Amino acid sequence: MILVTGATGYFGKLTIDFLLSKGIKASQIAALVRNAEKATDLSKKGLKICIGDYNDYPSLIKAFSGIDKLLFVSGTDLANRTSQHEQVLKAAMAAGIRHVIYTSGEAKTEGPDSPLWTFTEAHVKTEKWLKESGLTYTILKNSLYLEYIPYFIGNVLETGMIYLPAGNGKISAALRSEMAEATAVILATEGHENKSYHFVNSEAYGYEDVARYITEITGKTINYISPTEEEFRATLQQQGIAIPEEYIAIILAQARGDGEIVSDDMEKLIGRKLTPMKAFLQGVYQRG
Secondary structure (H helix, E strand, C coil), X not given: CEEECCCCCHHHHHHHHHHHHCCCXXXXXXXXXXXXXXXXXXXXXXXXXXXXXXXXXXXXXXXXXXXXXXXXXXXXXXXXXXXXXXXXHHHXXXXXXXXXXXXXXXXXXXXXXXXXXXXXXHHHHHHHHHHHHCCEEEEEEECCEHHHHHHHHCCHHHHCEEECCCCCCEECCECHHHHHHHHHHHHHCCCCCCEEEEECCCCCEEHHHHHHHHHHHHCCCCEEECXXXXXXXXXXXXXXXXXXXXXXXXXXXXXXXXXXXXXXXXXXXXXXXXXXXXXXXXXHHCCC
């Protein structure tokens, strides 16, 4: 039995759909959710619905009973997810789960001096705990989703520019759907025990590339301007724009080159080339 956590989120739902398309029977898949009402579509597909919360250890023990493979989707509560993850792993060990597949994060720099430490601290500790736990594990080091790029660059067709303090840094962002498909391959097959995979694109892109691609796609000239962090924050303040601090951290990490890791791991898993940046942007900005 495979249990997918975060089953009502985008990534969890996509992974379940890919599992079903790859021939895994619905009766062999369980979905961990906090609210049964939000899982009616999953229930209609024939999945077993388990109610559980990363903050509720007894609920995890109950949900994990009889599970062979656990897709452990990392929590989104940044302030509490390190302690949540510790509970999930303790429950997995207590319930006798055979194999844990964990969605971690990809970054060149992993330490308190990284702008991404707010994100990566839980990942670094969870990976360490997994490797020390005696559980069979597979670690998926996920990059930024390509789908986030339009949010980072804003309404460029109106402003005519991308204004971000990312310097010449590049990012090997990949489609969330392709990450979910590769995850489903790992869940549905053997041979992934005690391995780590880089869930990143096979090419890294800078915002100069993004500006050029959108220019080519739309015919509207888009320029990339990279201010200093101080200039960027001052501009946001002057314009009354509020951007979550964690988004700024991602951009600053890109400027340092933390997002430039590339790999063909996902391509080998899904058996084809990954969607490149320009093809993704074509779908977003193509003129009607």
